[in-house]
Amino acid sequence: MDPALLPSGRQSDRRTPVVVVAGFTGPAAAGAARLAAALRETPGTVTIRHDLSGLGEGIVHRTVRIGEQETSTVLELAHGCVSCTLRIDLLPLLCVLAARDSVNRIVLELDPAFDAEAVCQAIENIAVTGVVGRIDGPAAREVRVEAVLTCLDARTWLADATGEDTLVERGSVTADDDRTVARVTVGQVDVADAVVALGNTGDTIDQARLAAVLSRLVPDAPVAWVDDIDLLRAAEVEALLARIPAHARRGRIFDAHAPLLRGQPPLGTEYGVALVEFAASRPFHPARLHEALDVLFDGVVTARGRIWLATQPNEVVWLESAGGGLQVGGAGPWLAAMSPSELAQADPMRRAMAALRWDDQFGDRDISLVILVHDADPAEIRQALHWALVEDDELRLVEGAPERVAQWEDPFGDWHADPCETSEPTGLPFDGQAKSPRGEAK
Structure with a gap:
């Protein structure tokens, strides 16, 4: 993103910006991958993805891309869990990349098993230790969450967000994870600073109902409605990020005493919402x-x-x-x-x-x-x-x-x-x- 487009406070923030890209399985996950690839077209942007599909066996596949260069690493964890992947690899890697002059931005393409809000919380609060030449402390000393960008499947999101299926029942995670699909899909949108709604619902009322839900769940987040993610150009993704308001959440964690109504959501009823x-x-x-x-x-x-x-x-x-x-x-x-x-x-x-x-x-x-x-x-x-x-x-x-x-x-x-x-x-x-x-x- 052009620094001239940033509010003055963030122009002076010399920490490396991080864009978190989330999307649930299927088309939404494929859309998130396309968004990450589009952002990578901006020079100096690095993308990171941890594939957690082998987590039950203690195996995580990590891919780091910058430009046309790609590095893949197989991580073997003594205890395979999302928390360990965060603490042992992702957070230290952020600190290492932030120290490189060639890296201007880091994009995290999250595996669906990652909780976007928990990742932001970890960046802010979990101490990173053992990085050579660095004093132990949170990754937030070197990086800042510039935006959380969520891709959702407009055809299935509302059904997923109001259903009862667990991630285990969908085959998305290992048996020791009791989260529901609704919790993940709602959480990905709730923390979003911008949303890409992928696909056409085929019904104008259904699409209007989804729009009404989004305008109340994340009233300040700009929403891009995209029929075909493969046709979305890098300039359009950058423009979407530029539309995020200065007061946006940007990974901030709200405690139990924060205002329950965030932003200025519509207070009337639309399409039953x-x-x-x-x-x-x-x-x-x-x-x-x-x-x-x-x-x-x-x-x-x-x-x-x-x-x-x-x-x-x-x-x-x-x-x-x-x-x-x-x-x-x-x-x-x-x-x-x-x-x-x-x-x-x-x-x-x-x-x-x-x-x-x-x-x-x-x-x-x-x-x-x-x-x-x-x-x-x-x-x-x-x-x-x-x-x-x-x-x-x-x-x-x-x-x-x-x-x-x-x-x-x-x-x-x-x-x-x-x-x-x-x-x-x-x-x-x-x-x-x-x-x-x-x-x-x-």
Whole structure:
């Protein structure tokens, strides 16, 4: 990209820009490969791809291309996992390439098993060690995420994003990966700064519905509708990247207390697609919420937000769903439950926003959810969630007899955060409990 097109702050950033290109299997993955090849036509651009299809046997094939030159390497990992590939090879390689004067940009063409958000998080936070001539520290000291570019198959994306299939059932990963197709496909778009929608749905209403979903999921991301990816020229890909607004996400990781409505999405309803906001100043009854969560599966693309459980008064609980799968987990304490020293270390913006709605009894505890529907009744969703709130007599127990409330049935009380070097990066802001469709604990 021409530096003159960059905002002034990034013109002065001397770190090597990284463009992350993602696409699920099939046409979307082939489209991602074509996008990476188009970007490589710009002099000084290196592309990297890790083929994780042999990960179960501890084998990863890495391909690095610059211009017409290609280098292929077979990596043998003692423990074959996505995390190991990131830590052991990808992050150090970024640092090595960034140090070369001949490299002006790095393009990561992600294998579908990679989580784009987790890759961005790793670049920012995971310390890279053992690189000769370099002080140990995150790769973000040498590189910056310039953009995340996601290619999706317009004909199948909405079905994938709202389905229940797992990656294992699709044959995309090894048996120890329990992610769903919906989680990956929704996540790839949610983190995108620009989107290429590949192929024609064949139905103007279906295409309009998909456009309505994208405009609410990533309202600031420019979308290029492309019938044939092979006809997409390098100049058009570069132009798409140039359309990304200066305030775009660019790999930034949002925690559980970031605004749930990102950008300026349309708040009306189009072709059955709408954003449903649900807020409450009293907690959920955990057993009723567990029963009510079925309403977040059918006809829902994604839901996310902070919830207050009556049985866990000190813990912010984060909920996030994609299609027929859902995760819940702890996201740290409420401000009202923090010690004075912890409160002093809390994010100033979070404290300022909490002060606007502070309650004398419950502090900053509340419920805030945003649900993106494409074929569901918003009134039914609100009714089910309202039913799950504690009633007036239960609220009095929350206020005056927390020891009795602690004895209520709590299906959400089993999550934990066990240290495990082999666990995969989730891209989610908590250590959570995965739930299968229809709310059965996994």
